[in-house]
Amino acid sequence: MAEAIAQEKQGGSKQRKKLIRVDMTPMVDLGFLLITFFMFTTNFTKPNVMDLGLPAKGPHQPGNVVDVRNQVTFILGKENRVFYHQQAKEDLNRNNLKETDFNGLNITKIISEAYNKAPKKENFTIIIEPTDDANYKNFVDVLDNIAISKKERYGVTDIRPWEKKVYEELTR
Structure with a gap:
């Protein structure tokens, strides 16, 4: 998360300057969760294929010639x-x-x-x-x-x- 660090300024005034440091670790986790979510919910295009039925290999029979x-x-x-x-x-x-x-x-x-x-x-x-x-x-x-x-x-x-x-x- 974020944390505030108080530092005293050197010199005559007694003002405190607050520096803010943001911890990015949860942001990285959120990024990976979003990437994973979109990968699982996206529809990937499926290739259009046509079945090509090939005969089984076997001995050639000359009597099976097509008229x-x-x-x-x-x-x-x-x-x-x-x-x-x-x-x-x-x-x-x-x-x-x-x-x-x-x-x-x-x-x-x-x-x-x-x-x-x-x-x-x-x-x-x-x-x-x-x-x-x-x-x-x-x-x-x-x-x-x-x-x-x-x-x-x-x-x-x-x-x-x-x-x-x-x-x-x-x-x-």
């Missing part, structure tokens, strides 16, 4: 370009590798159209293939569109060589 009519493949390219197709290896060419963009709900519309045409809707799968030139924002945008379309079966893989060949023909 091209039950899937749609998105190829994420450079300069915010995204291509998609529903073709087999021998059928894919530069005429049926289509391009779309991230404006509006284009990707969600493409997913729902492919889903409606799928013969086995329970096996419908979305395949995302980012190229080396793709950026992370576009990948997250595609995942957001998948979440909007409420499809739970999707996979992320490297672009296959036969798709890369057609992709490079279009982006030259």
